[in-house]
Amino acid sequence: MKVVVLGAGIIGVSTAWHLLERGHEVTVVDRQLDAALETSFANAAQISVSYCEPWANRDAPLKALKWMFRDDAPLLFRPRVPFGEGWQQWRWGLQFLAQCNDAAFERNVQQLVALGAYSHAALKDVVQATGIDYHRLERGIAHYYTEQKSFDTAGDAAALMRKYGVARRVVSTAELLKIEPAFSQFADRIVGGTYTASDESGDARVFTQSLARRCAERGVEFLYNHDVLRLEKTGNAIESVAIRARGTSASSIKDAQLTHLKADAVVVACGSYSAPLLRSVGVDLPIYPGKGYSATFKLRKPELAPFVSTIDDEVKCAISRLGNELRVAGTIEVGGYDLSLDTPLAKARCRMLAQRIEQVLPGVCDTRLEEEGGQPNFWCGLRPATPTNIPYIGKTRVGRLWVNAGHGTLGWTHGAGSGKAMAELISGEAPSMAFGFYGYEHSRRQPGLSAA
Numbered sequence: 083m084k085v086v087v088l089g090a091g092i093i094g095v096s097t098a099w100h101l102l103e104r105g106h107e108v109t110v111v112d113r114q115l116d117a118a119l120e121t122s123f124a125n126a127a128q129i130s131v132s133y134c135e136p137w138a139n140r141d142a143p144l145k146a147l148k149w150m151f152r153d154d155a156p157l158l159f160r161p162r163v164p165f166g167e168g169w170q171q172w173r174w175g176l177q178f179l180a181q182c183n184d185a186a187f188e189r190n191v192q193q194l195v196a197l198g199a200y201s202h203a204a205l206k207d208v209v210q211a212t213g214i215d216y217h218r219l220e221r222g223i224a225h226y227y228t229e230q231k232s233f234d235t236a237g238d239a240a241a242l243m244r245k246y247g248v249a250r251r252v253v254s255t256a257e258l259l260k261i262e263p264a265f266s267q268f269a270d271r272i273v274g275g276t277y278t279a280s281d282e283s284g285d286a287r288v289f290t291q292s293l294a295r296r297c298a299e300r301g302v303e304f305l306y307n308h309d310v311l312r313l314e315k316t317g318n319a320i321e322s323v324a325i326r327a328r329g330t331s332a333s334s335i336k337d338a339q340l341t342h343l344k345a346d347a348v349v350v351a352c353g354s355y356s357a358p359l360l361r362s363v364g365v366d367l368p369i370y371p372g373k374g375y376s377a378t379f380k381l382r383k384p385e386l387a388p389f390v391s392t393i394d395d396e397v398k399c400a401i402s403r404l405g406n407e408l409r410v411a412g413t414i415e416v417g418g419y420d421l422s423l424d425t426p427l428a429k430a431r432c433r434m435l436a437q438r439i440e441q442v443l444p445g446v447c448d449t450r451l452e453e454e455g456g457q458p459n460f461w462c463g464l465r466p467a468t469p470t471n472i473p474y475i476g477k478t479r480v481g482r483l484w485v486n487a488g489h490g491t492l493g494w495t496h497g498a499g500s501g502k503a504m505a506e507l508i509s510g511e512a513p514s515m516a517f518g519f520y521g522y523e524h525s526r527r528q529p530g531l532s533a534a
Contacts, residue, residue, distance in 0.1 A: 085346065089112060090111075091290065092286055093500055094110060095118070095501070096498050099296070104509045111310055111325055116306060125493070126409065127286065131201075132249075132280070134195060137471060138179075153431065174467075190472055195248055196517050198248075200515040201498050201500065216284045219283050219402075221283070222278055224261055224277045224392045225275050226272045230273050233273045236274065253277050255275070258275040262392065265388065283391035308325045320480060326341065345482070347482055348482055348483050348484065356487035370466075371416075371467070373414070373416075375428070376435070376460070376461050377459060380447065382448050389403055397412065408446070436449040472488070473500060474487055476519040477522075486500055
């Protein structure tokens with residue numbers, strides 16, 4: 083089959099790789115000059131099968147309300163005017179609230195763990211087959227708490243993960259510091275933690291770009307620097323995809339001069355931008371952008387920097403070592419498609435990341451801001467979030483149109499498996515996991531089944 087994949091992030095490139103492995107002819111389209119230059123560029127670097135709790139839980143509404151006027155809040159919901167694109171935010175928010183109960187939380191966790199375990203195995207297979215080096219650290223992921231009230235609930239979260247096959251366990255402060263001594267300078271603030279040895283970390287951008295190069299070497303066509311203008315539908319099926327090289331204005335060329343890609347299957351893997359593209363042909367999915375931030379600091383004292391990737395529960399950020407740098411990433415801002423880093427709000431959220439690292443690992447990194455002579459490498463990306471945190475993977479009701487989007491903060495964790503599952507579904511195979519694939523409703527109703 084001939085397949086066109088729209089998007090060259092971790093999801094799109096993984097999809098291309100697994101389609102190629104099954105003998106399909108693949109073309110990948112992306113508006114950037116290389117793979118992984120948007121949401122996959124500078125994420126938290128964690129493969130966190132065991133830390134996949136949905137944002138929607140029974141405590142989320144009150145926390146979101148409390149945090150609404152804090153510029154550095156972990157989850158910031160800034161309501162927009164409920165018209166046009168703003169209506170999508172409000173709709174998403176209402177659907178999110180409907181998931182804020184214990185039954186929905188556990189149901190969503192079960193799905194996310196199933197996809198995570200499947201994806202982690204798929205990632206290991208790809209690494210073994212390709213030998214890609216991406217600052218991989220197989221040291222597990224730790225989670226420390228600074229508030230006793232929050233730590234008191236850690237056992238429940240760990241037990242839920244163990245129920246679905248993930249060996250996450252509660253540890254004391256002393257045991258946490260044995261697992262990762264780098265946090266000893268912050269020990270007086272830590273009341274306890276959890277740890278999962280099977281998780282890992284690594285650079286998603288480096289992995290994705292390396293995998294894209296291997297795909298290209300084996301015949302996948304990458305059309306970088308091209309905009310996807312529209313999905314062209316005839317009847318109830320996609321006839322072609324209209325694309326145009328960037329830098330060519332609409333007024334300077336005729337429509338006939340556009341490139342129209344025809345394929346047996348078209349996979350939309352454009353992250354947060356998947357939703358408006360799909361709506362243009364009548365596929366309406368609640369995928370909305372959550373703006374996340376990161377900072378990548380040079381290490382001043384590498385010998386004191388952590389090797390175990392860690393989650394800071396108080397400010398909801400992740401800390402991962404990438405060679406001689408430290409990546410800290412976190413916070414979610416549900417407020418549209420803005421990617422500015424120079425607004426007062428964005429600066430406050432970036433500054434919080436730098437300040438937190440200096441509190442937790444004093445003197446270990448160069449956390450100076452640019453105006454202070456530093457190079458903090460601040461970044462932001464749009465996490466394509468669904469109200470459940472469960473991505474949409476499967477076939478749409480429009481012929482020849484498939485979707486692989488909505489991975490939220492877990493794109494790196496779920497990328498390899500989502501790509502493999504997508505390729506399997508297109509090839510008529512049944513992915514071996516209990517996951518509700520989009521367009522295969524029987525698998526949602528019967529959790530023990532995959533799409534067949």
